[in-house]
Amino acid sequence: MNRRTPEPGSWLGIPEFPRAAKASLQDAEQRKNLTHATTTIRAKRVVRASEVPEWEELRTAAAQIKDRVARHLEQYLLQAEEAMTAAGVTVHWARDAADANRIVADIAKAKGVDEVVKIKSMVTQEIDLNEYLEAEGIAAWETDLAELIVQLGHDLPSHILVPAIHRNRSEVREIFKEEMGRYGRPAPEPISDEPSELAEAARLHLREKFLRSKMAVSGGNFIVADTGTLVIVESEGNGRMCLTLPETLVSVVGIEKVLPTLEDLEVFLKLLPRSSTGERMNPYTSMWTGVTPGDGPQDLHVVLLDNGRTNVLADPDGRAALRCIRCSACLNICPVYERVGGHAYGSPYPGPIGAILGPQLRGMGDANTRALPFASTLCGACNDVCPVRIPFTDILVHLRHKAVEHKTAKHPTGEQLLMKGAGWVMKDGRNLASVQLGTRFAGRVLRGKSLGPMPIPLASRWLQARDVEAPPTQTFRQWWKDEHEGGAK
Amino acid sequence: MSAREEVLHRIRRATKDVTEPDPVVDVPVDWAYGRPLGTEDVIADFVEKVEDYKAAVRRCAPDRAADTIVEALQALDTKSIVVPAGFPEPWVTALSEAGFTLHSDDPQLTHAELNAIDAVVTTAAVGMADSGTIALDHGEGQGRRALTLLPDRHICVVHEYQVVSDVPEGIARLAPGLRERRPVTWLSGGSATSDIELSRVEGVHGPRHLSVVLVAD
Numbered sequence: 157m158n159r160r161t162p163e164p165g166s167w168l169g170i171p172e173f174p175r176a177a178k179a180s181l182q183d184a185e186q187r188k189n190l191t192h193a194t195t196t197i198r199a200k201r202v203v204r205a206s207e208v209p210e211w212e213e214l215r216t217a218a219a220q221i222k223d224r225v226a227r228h229l230e231q232y233l234l235q236a237e238e239a240m241t242a243a244g245v246t247v248h249w250a251r252d253a254a255d256a257n258r259i260v261a262d263i264a265k266a267k268g269v270d271e272v273v274k275i276k277s278m279v280t281q282e283i284d285l286n287e288y289l290e291a292e293g294i295a296a297w298e299t300d301l302a303e304l305i306v307q308l309g310h311d312l313p314s315h316i317l318v319p320a321i322h323r324n325r326s327e328v329r330e331i332f333k334e335e336m337g338r339y340g341r342p343a344p345e346p347i348s349d350e351p352s353e354l355a356e357a358a359r360l361h362l363r364e365k366f367l368r369s370k371m372a373v374s375g376g377n378f379i380v381a382d383t384g385t386l387v388i389v390e391s392e393g394n395g396r397m398c399l400t401l402p403e404t405l406v407s408v409v410g411i412e413k414v415l416p417t418l419e420d421l422e423v424f425l426k427l428l429p430r431s432s433t434g435e436r437m438n439p440y441t442s443m444w445t446g447v448t449p450g451d452g453p454q455d456l457h458v459v460l461l462d463n464g465r466t467n468v469l470a471d472p473d474g475r476a477a478l479r480c481i482r483c484s485a486c487l488n489i490c491p492v493y494e495r496v497g498g499h500a501y502g503s504p505y506p507g508p509i510g511a512i513l514g515p516q517l518r519g520m521g522d523a524n525t526r527a528l529p530f531a532s533t534l535c536g537a538c539n540d541v542c543p544v545r546i547p548f549t550d551i552l553v554h555l556r557h558k559a560v561e562h563k564t565a566k567h568p569t570g571e572q573l574l575m576k577g578a579g580w581v582m583k584d585g586r587n588l589a590s591v592q593l594g595t596r597f598a599g600r601v602l603r604g605k606s607l608g609p610m611p612i613p614l615a616s617r618w619l620q621a622r623d624v625e626a627p628p629t630q631t632f633r634q635w636w637k638d639e640h641e642g643g644a645k
Numbered sequence: 646m647s648a649r650e651e652v653l654h655r656i657r658r659a660t661k662d663v664t665e666p667d668p669v670v671d672v673p674v675d676w677a678y679g680r681p682l683g684t685e686d687v688i689a690d691f692v693e694k695v696e697d698y699k700a701a702v703r704r705c706a707p708d709r710a711a712d713t714i715v716e717a718l719q720a721l722d723t724k725s726i727v728v729p730a731g732f733p734e735p736w737v738t739a740l741s742e743a744g745f746t747l748h749s750d751d752p753q754l755t756h757a758e759l760n761a762i763d764a765v766v767t768t769a770a771v772g773m774a775d776s777g778t779i780a781l782d783h784g785e786g787q788g789r790r791a792l793t794l795l796p797d798r799h800i801c802v803v804h805e806y807q808v809v810s811d812v813p814e815g816i817a818r819l820a821p822g823l824r825e826r827r828p829v830t831w832l833s834g835g836s837a838t839s840d841i842e843l844s845r846v847e848g849v850h851g852p853r854h855l856s857v858v859l860v861a862d
């Protein structure tokens with residue numbers, strides 16, 4: 157049978173992070189696009205965060221609220237379920253991706269629809285919903301501009317907020333010219349690579365899909381437990397189209413997205429847009445509490461998804477990763493992400509959050525996932541920007557330990573001994589500082605020379621994927637301080 | 646075991662280290678909710694922030710409101726307007742006298758019909774100055790959600806007494822409506838995207854023009 161939607165790229169072919177990163181590093185165009193984008197967005201975030209005098213208090217409050225929810229998740233979920241049900245929402249529970257995908261497809265079939273419009277959602281990426289629906293004969297149309305670029309480009313998302321961040325305007329123009337006409341209204345002729353013209357092409361292409369669609373699928377930013385209110389923040393209005401026009405709306409939401417009360421929204425709606433797009437507020441926020449007769453979808457479903465979240469919850473040292481509100485500030489500030497891009501992480505969650513969430517959601521069973529906690533320099537820039545104060549470096553070190561343990565459960569290796577050393581280094585700022593003093597000294601001795609092959613197994617493998625210069629005369633921490641004074645509030 | 650039971654069982658097992666049953670006692674939250682900002686001139690702040698999103702703001706005295714609404718619509722080259730139920734009568738009269746074609750939403754217009762109408766005029770529920778946000782609770786004068794979504798221009802009338810300093814006060818004002826299960830929509834400027842090279846483009850799917858008429862008390 158012919159496909160209804162463009163065939164996407166596959167995460168499966170992507171090798172482990174060190175090899176994938178090496179390949180990405182050779183993609184000069186992607187690196188240029190990424191550096192431009194992350195530099196712009198970082199600067200905006202700093203300005204918007206510094207406008208808020210109580211920024212640090214807000215971050216603390218957000219972390220506390222999220223911890224409160226995680227530690228009492230059963231209570232809040234049951235409360236949310238009751239409130240939503242009372243407001244006319246059908247609540248479903250999903251153990252894993254297979255459960256969730258089946259629930260969405262069954263609703264579509266029961267409604268007799270063969271296409272759905274979609275709001276950008278990380279969770280439906282995570283469960284690969286579009287491909288499941290495609291196999292069931294149901295076309296899922298992405299309606300966020302960046303998701304549309306990814307979908308029409310037979311591509312994979314590389315950023316959690318701007319999935320097409322790796323594409324520049326002329327690439328987008330080519331994709332639209334080439335592909336739009338195959339799946340609906342073609343791009344206007346002639347079309348330039350001006351972002352405003354490209355956005356107009358998307359407006360026209362998608363408007364016909366919005367107007368005829370009978371069912372939409374969304375994620376959700378927050379579910380308020382005491383009222384059963386769902387909240388979605390967005391920019392373009394494609395979200396409002398999906399949340400308003402179709403008769404049926406299915407929202408797939410991770411179980412960690414619950415907030416206790418309406419009042420808690422004030423904390424997150426101040427933090428999220430400023431951290432994410434660097435705006436005082438995102439253009440549109442929709443809040444709905446069940447069915448409103450005569451207004452919007454009359455058949456509402458919410459799928460509460462576990463898919464590994466309870467694994468994360470079960471580790472008191474890693475649990476804080478569930479605080480994430482998907483703002484993407486940690487990606488934008490990360491020197492590793494900026495250079496290798498999102499695809500090298502091998503999952504829809506790249507960057508620092510991907511490095512701590514992936515291994516916990518999916519377990520240490522496969523080599524790709526096990527490599528992720530090592531995809532970091534431990535510079536700690538993400539710790540400082542995260543609006544919910546996730547302690548990245550602590551969790552990364554903890555997961556590195558687990559990864560090494562997993563691999564060498566029986567035979568301790570040089571790598572494991574090294575990790576023990578790293579554990580000592582990272583445990584205490586003073587230890588790290590003294591090691592850094594040592595490397596700085598080595599840097600002065602080796603000035604100008606490069607490092608030859610290392611006689612220890614970890615280092616030699618590590619060097620295969622890197623061109624290592626002699627240790628610098630200045631530590632990264634020092635350099636960062638000098639270069640980015642005020643760059644990380 | 647059903648999926649529901651299984652997920653709940655996993656959660657219980659994952660949180661067995663938590664011994665304090667009361668969440669509020671277990672994790673205190675150091676935050677005072679609902680606080681206003683110390684903004685000196687809240688209205689001026691609101692105007693500045695809304696304009697910063699490239700939305701037009703017109704300020705007027707109450708007796709000039711009708712004329713100002715007409716002016717805002719004319720500036721956007723509008724012919725047809727959808728007028729929600731509950732939009733103040735004298736303003737509706739002024740609009741029809743000014744020669745616009747008015748549509749009511751009773752009986753409900755189809756999405757295709759709404760899509761072909763130039764503009765929508767509404768009132769609002771709350772304005773939040775610090776972020777330049779207008780909240781609709783889709784009550785009297787605001788219409789159901791599709792009305793402020795499909796037409797390409799939105800003229801929104803806000804009264805100065807509806808404007809608060811910041812989001813926390815805004816949430817506090819919206820909370821009773823939310824608890825009655827009213828849908829709520831926040832607008833901060835018009836539809837926009839930064840998805841192509843992070844350069845901001847105004848107007849993707851929602852109304853491409855947001856024009857605010859701010860009526861003094």
Ligand code: SF4
Binds near residue numbers: 481482483485543546
């Ligand atoms: S981990 Fe923190 S900084 Fe990164 S996306 Fe999540 S909330 Fe944002």
